[in-house]
Amino acid sequence: SPFSAHEEKLIVDLWAKVDVASCGGDALTRMLIIYPWKRRYFEHFGKLSTDQDVLHNEKIREHGKKVLASFGEAVKHLDNIKGHFAHLSKLHFEKFHVDCENFKLLGDIILVVLGMHHPKDFTVQTHAAFQKLARHVAAALSAEYH
Ligand code: HEM
DSSP states (O other), X not given: OOSOHHHHHHHHHHHTTOOHHHHHHHHHHHHHHHXXXXXXXXGGGSOOSSHHHHHTOHXXXXXXXXXXXXHHHHHHTTTOHHHHTHHHHHIIIXXXXXXXXXXXXXXXXXXXXHHHHOTTTOOHHHHHHHHHHHHHHHHHHHXXXX
16 A cells, blocks of 8 residues: 555544535535536536535535545555546546546545544644545546546
């Protein structure tokens, strides 16, 4: 694993407390409000014209939960993040046509949301460990792009 035993502990300990539905919903809605043009990837999820539409769109919140649950799978596969996400990388490239740049943007927003939901736990060391995790997840999701 590219993570030290200490980094692994910080990641596993905080992750055990994370409410995936609420943090995942917050992260994806924030991405679509901060970068409104990214809404085009989710046009089939219904009305997303205004920020309020995004905040109250159930399909977006559900998808945010799915995405963060998937991100959380990395925590169980710290020694093989690339292998774990290979299929999902192919899907994002071939089927969803998502530019890889977005994996970094969403990763950064996930970190902000984790920090907001867990201000006491989100020490600088925990932040650093999660930044490293997000970077590995983004690289793994980009690995099958060509
Ligand atoms: C679908 C995970 C980032 C766009 C999915 C699915 C998962 C997933 C598990 C469902 C795959 C399936 O249907 O079999 C992730 C993870 C991400 C990530 C772990 C990064 C942490 C992104 C970003 C975007 C995006 C940044 C766009 C900006 C999509 C789209 C779909 C999808 C458009 C298909 C939605 C649908 O029609 O159901 N993603 N994703 N993903 N993802 Fe991602």
